[in-house]
């Protein structure tokens with residue numbers, strides 16, 4: 045709606061020349077002040093300060109002192125303002141990437157949506173924090189599914205289009221380049237598949253035709269509803285049918301398992317295709333300011349559309365009545381009604397909330413979790429000749445993708461990431477600190493069983509062990525470290541409530557997002573797509589498919 049125009053349906057008038065969601069407004073009717081707050085809503089209705097209005101005139105705020113004045117309440121009733129009640133079209137569990145994206149989609153179509161988040165902040169598995177005067181990302185190495193501005197196809201383009209963002213809102217710097225390092229052999233890749241192809245031609249010349257055949261046989265994103273019988277095939281078997289050199293199979297599969305495989309040892313071919321496209325064909329990018337840029341944009345858009353976000357509002361129960369969910373009960377006992385519920389809490393975790401389920405099958409929960417260390421350096425990695433964005437390393441010819449059973453961590457394989465090694469715009473410049481992040485496999489139960497003092501000591505020991513392992517595959521940076529932080533599966537569990545601190549959720553995905561209840565649906569990790577872009581696309585797809593029907 046252009047500034048200063050009458051709203052076609054309600055005669056609403058927005059006076060300020062460039063209305064912005066951050067502006068505060070006061071609401072008038074017949075020159076009387078009836079409310080104030082930030083504008084939210086869409087073309088068909090508007091919300092301010094907890095009231096939903098139609099037929100009002102909206103003016104930019106000048107001096108704001110009072111909220112809704114009581115003597116105007118009868119008057120408000122006569123013009124039918126609708127107090128937003130505690131009954132929603134859709135209740136979303138979790139303010140991670142998928143929940144926020146779903147919320148935007150639904151609020152955009154004028155649904156009353158409430159996102160409930162147990163943590164005191166947003167972001168879930170991929171949040172951010174400040175410590176010792178520095179900003180940290182919880183998990184961000186790279187956003188997969190990179191696409192250049194204006195690209196029409198692919199997950200990133202889809203999310204920008206469907207959530208009505210601009211490319212600048214998700215402005216990503218491209219990776220410099222990444223590597224897969226196994227003993228005595230290294231394959232470099234970047235956001236152009238030709239580099240990986242030329243590396244294979246160079247180091248595995250007999251395998252190049254097989255690699256090209258594998259690329260030709262990949263499932264498309266449109267085949268990812270699980271109906272294609274090839275989806276559930278063993279990725280190791282399918283890849284080995286094209287590539288006969290076992291080492292190359294292990295090398296190609298290693299980054300894809302690290303960035304999105306919930307199954308131990310092997311991977312579903314469908315998931316392999318998703319990750320192959322996300323990592324090798326599309327590639328890696330990162331916003332200069334990290335994940336907070338993405339999250340803040342998502343929240344701003346959601347709230348701007350009138351969505352409600354309640355933090356510290358864990359869902360302890362999903363109420364059911366005669367086989368249908370009727371609402372949720374929060375940890376503090378508050379009850380909220382909802383016509384449908386979309387949950388990013390995880391599949392088993394959601395079933396456990398339903399009061400008609402006595403025993404969810406916990407054995408189906410995912411097991412793969414990580415420790416991640418962050419080392420802040422007194423110099424940029426380029427100062428000691430390290431220019432790799434990500435290094436996926438493995439210290440033998442066979443890649444083991446399994447929870448370590450009899451130890452806290454398994455540092456034989458790991459991921460090294462430097463957020464400094466992206467091609468940032470010249471006006472953004474370099475990141476203030478040099479940073480190296482190292483991720484290794486870890487056992488959730490063992491970490492959680494440690495008493496507090498041993499837990500702290502183990503964090504230090506495992507930091508040392510993972511760094512010692514990683515410097516076999518990169519320059520030794522230990523003498524430049526000025527600060528460190530480490531998080532474990534226990535941390536992941538504590539802040540996301542996912543069983544086993546499982547980063548990629550359950551191995552068996554519920555690709556259509558349905559549950560045993562006709563109005564409870566899954567989005568995010570356990571629906572099928574993982575990673576930042578994957579989770580956002582999942583939220584959008586599940587909102588479109590299940591919550592906008594008949595809207």
Ligand SMILES: Cc1cc2nc3c(=O)[nH]c(=O)nc-3n(C[C@H](O)[C@H](O)[C@H](O)COP(=O)(O)OP(=O)(O)OC[C@H]3O[C@@H](n4cnc5c(N)ncnc54)[C@H](O)[C@@H]3O)c2cc1C
Pocket residue numbers: 137138139140141142143160161162163166167168169170182183184185186187188357358359360388389393414416536539540541542547567568569570574575576577579
């Ligand atoms: C260490 C680490 C590194 C990673 N690195 C990358 C990376 O570099 N690139 C990338 O693309 N992806 C990365 N990921 C993966 C990515 O973060 C996730 O795939 C994605 O964020 C998942 O989003 P989601 O919405 O599905 O779930 P989540 O982020 O888990 O969101 C679920 C939310 O639900 C909340 N919740 C759970 N139960 C309840 C309840 N009962 N009531 C209310 N709220 C509840 C949780 O608190 C959480 O906020 C990483 C993850 C980790 C842990």
